[in-house]
Amino acid sequence: MRKGLLLTTASMALLTTLTACGNSSSDSASSGSDGTKAKIGVILPDSRSSARWETADRPFLTKAFKAAGVDYDIQNAQGDKQAFQTIADQMISSGVNVLVIVNLDSGTGKAVLDKAKSQGVATIDYDRLTLGGSAQYYVSFDNTAVGKLQGEGLAKCLADGKAKKPVIAELNGSPTDNNATLFAQGYNSVLDPKYASGQYTKGPNQSVPDWDNAQAGTIFEQMLTSQPKIGGVLAANDGLGNAAIAVLRKNHRNGQVPVTGQDATVQGLQNILAGDQCMTVYKAVKKEADATSELAIALAKGQKGKTDSSVQDPEGKREVPSVLLTPVAIYKDNVKDVVNDGFVTKADLCAGKYADLCTRSGIQ
Template sequence: MRKRILVAASVSAALLTAVTACGSSSSTTTTDAAGAKKPKVGVILPDSKSSVRWETADRPYLAAAFKAAGVDYDIQNAEGDKQAFQTIADQMITSGVNVLITVNLDSGTGKAVLDKAKAQGVATIDYDRLTLGGSAQHYVSFDNTEVGKLQGQGLAKCLSDTGARTPVVAELNGSPTDNNATLFANGYNSVLDPKYASGEYAKGPNQPVPDWDNAQAGTIFEQMFTSRPDIAGVLAANDGLANAAIAVLRKNHRNGQVPITGQDATVQGLQNILAGDQCMTVYKAVKKEADAAAALAIDLAHGKKAQTTTTVHDPVGNRDVPATLLTPVAIFKNNVPDVVNDGFVTKTDLCTGSYAALCTAAGIK
């Protein structure tokens, strides 16, 4: 009987370990050659549903940078769960991280985590998304207003190519709780609003997508298209939302006829561009963003003063946050090869099945 109990306990412990490890990656060394405790960096990613980049790009790039620097790290994904986000943060702080990098799910949850870390003497970095009213010491991202401008300019270029007169433009915006979505909208509306005001474009349905949820985006866009079947252009805030809109247009035999923007240069988004169903995307060289954040974190973990290139203003916290902002690039069919040549996506992943011939035609080697 005692033997059975011990075996059951061992199995339960193994299962618990497996569950705890799910969705996380970390190094195992905790001391250096002299036996001293090594610096440790914690990273909390937001989800894997809104964009594949968090798992396919950010995680491996960050892990590689920390490994190269010999810094212990723990990378976990909250999978869109605000409670899990806070629990992961508590575990990381308790485990002794020196630096915490977070991509918030919303500013309220993000602020609570940042404030707790600050109270425990843990250095903090906002990654990709600024936490409004938060206390992060640094912010690393792309120029997100510029991302939006590139989307607005891209849609204008594609609409011009169609020759449409007074096209009805629908806007499928990002999550209302994500400050980046606000910055994207500021950027593309700086391009579109003057065209609405002059009568060059007609303003169509305009709606945010909660939590960047692609399934909800499909439902929202279907409602938009039902109410305005004359939609002639779609400003979709990222590739996932764009693909949801494309699915609706395909069902109505309108795909390829309505220019749609995107963002993130995902494999799916690039395939849609090659197929003519999506007009453009915005490429953000995530490796550069991850490397910049990792470099800051490594300096902070070693007690060094971290260097940034500019500041961004947090209107809620009324403070200027030291920041590193990287430059985004507009991608159309003619320069899709640039994304492959940069190593962000591979030809193997992109040029599968029916896309192989399209890749060849686009000059992807």
């Protein structure tokens, strides 16, 4: 056993299970500038909060690493903080010289990043910035812009209706995810002036722990019970939006109350086609994965990473070199753009009862 890998019997059992959930390659001849083998580790957060991590991020990253001929190991912590740290320990001990993480929270993420740094491993925050962390780079979308698109989207959908001073419920993302904070900053920059002017009525507002869709359903049901006249729902992603839609459907109000989303998941897009969801935000994950893999591959080979901007870490009080990408708002009339971009397939989106809806929306 390599020095520094101190695992209990229980941890070893956990590690065996986790390894089975990952994928790796050892067919690489690439080496860093110092002759060490180039190897990249990636830790994804879960597969419950959003389908994207397994259906999009993993295959895009895998394809890029294989094309570059670098060794890699991609694993998913499945929402388990202990598992996250155990995977990181295993990857560091196995010789990765670059570690890419999507943190579960900033505390866990910081511990992992600091350990990697102490072992001379280059680090990248992927999609979520670890507050107070030590990642050398950050790759994501402009998350305040994502939230602004959501706020503008809800306003657009409400303008199409007849509701006067609609009560707006806000289902925010996880309080431990810095992205959720940025999304809220974005959509509240649109909604707060409308509350202040009396155009909208500020309704229940709650964060959903761990982006958990089941909890979101319970929370929204309580919101609707306490405020039956909810006229719009700012849901921070498609999973939370679908949870709200399920409750609205049970109350025969789906399609009557605009609901936002994010991630352009198959489910979210189907809800848009059906008229149950107002809009979503498309973040071209391939662009994010490609930018991350390009940066990680360069670092693994001992080269300098290239970035185009930086973000402020308010807790660490430092500027983090970053690559920030541009999100796109998706409504019923441009759902086809997500299909044309290859992010979702027509076969998945247009299955069963959605086939006719796809045809009507020009999805070929």
